[in-house]
Amino acid sequence: MEVTAIPSRIRKKFIDEILDMYASGEVSAGKASEMLGIPRATFYQLLSEKEIPLPAKLEKSIKRELKRLENES
Amino acid sequence: MKSLYKTVIICPSVYNEVVEKGWGLPGSMETETAVREGWVRIVDVVNKWKAREIAKEKRIHMANAETIQLARETNPDFVLADEEEVRSLAEEDDFKIRGCLGILVDGVRKKLISISDAKKEVKGLRASGYRMSDEILKAFYDILKSLEKR
Numbered sequence: 001m002e003v004t005a006i007p008s009r010i011r012k013k014f015i016d017e018i019l020d021m022y023a024s025g026e027v028s029a030g031k032a033s034e035m036l037g038i039p040r041a042t043f044y045q046l047l048s049e050k051e052i053p054l055p056a057k058l059e060k061s062i063k064r065e066l067k068r069l070e071n072e073s
Numbered sequence: 074m075k076s077l078y079k080t081v082i083i084c085p086s087v088y089n090e091v092v093e094k095g096w097g098l099p100g101s102m103e104t105e106t107a108v109r110e111g112w113v114r115i116v117d118v119v120n121k122w123k124a125r126e127i128a129k130e131k132r133i134h135m136a137n138a139e140t141i142q143l144a145r146e147t148n149p150d151f152v153l154a155d156e157e158e159v160r161s162l163a164e165e166d167d168f169k170i171r172g173c174l175g176i177l178v179d180g181v182r183k184k185l186i187s188i189s190d191a192k193k194e195v196k197g198l199r200a201s202g203y204r205m206s207d208e209i210l211k212a213f214y215d216i217l218k219s220l221e222k223r
Contacts (some may be wrong), residue, residue: 002158018079025157026106028089028133028134028137028156028157028158029156030131030133030134030136030137030156030158031134034134037141039094039095039098040089040090040091040095041091041095041098041099041100041101042095042098043202044099044201044202044203045098045201045202046202047202047203047204048200048201048202048204050204051196052106052202052204053204054203054204054205054206055157056159057157057161058156058160059128059205059206059208059209060157061160061161061164061172062172062174062205062209063171063208063209063212064164065160065170065171065172065174065175066175066178066209066212066213066216067212068173068217070212070215070219073151
């Protein structure tokens with residue numbers, strides 16, 4: 001049986017879909033990298049290349065952490 | 074981190090993801106060295122069934138579920154996490170959380186790194202895909218500024 005590679009436009013669409021899911025907070029970086037079958041560090045490189053911002057929920061969580069740190073000082 | 078936190082514990086799934094699967098990528102060699110030096114210890118969760126239950130119930134990644142379960146079993150001073158799903162569960166359990174920005178603030182506070190080095194690190198983080206908003210960056214710089222005055 002001949003195995004053909006996944007066409008690049010479909011692969012691109014799949015990657016974009018996962019990146020959208022990450023950006024909207026639907027999946028974490030861990031889950032997204034698992035779905036793409038790549039290490040988490042590679043996923044972060046992908047986020048950098050595509051200039052994907054942090055998900056809103058994570059942003060809020062970091063803001064809370066910084067607020068607590070500010071109050072500690 | 075070595076000077077900031079006496080011991081850092083990670084579960085095997087995190088080690089596997091960072092070092093074994095991610096060998097050659099940022100963080101892999103540093104983690105491997107830290108494990109060899111002994112200040113990062115790999116500790117398995119006792120109740121794996123519970124970790125699996127967390128992963129299933131909260132629909133989160135297994136390594137993240139194990140991190141939460143490990144925290145519940147070891148009661149650490151801080152949970153070090155930059156993943157929202159770990160952070161939100163850790164917050165629910167009232168653990169203190171440190172992400173990479175918090176670690177940098179702690180480093181500056183303890184005079185282990187300079188303010189300019191902390192700023193450089195953040196620029197590096199942004200470049201490597203941790204694309205925080207300008208609002209967060211400003212809040213971080215404000216904290217550094219308040220530390221500068223001391």
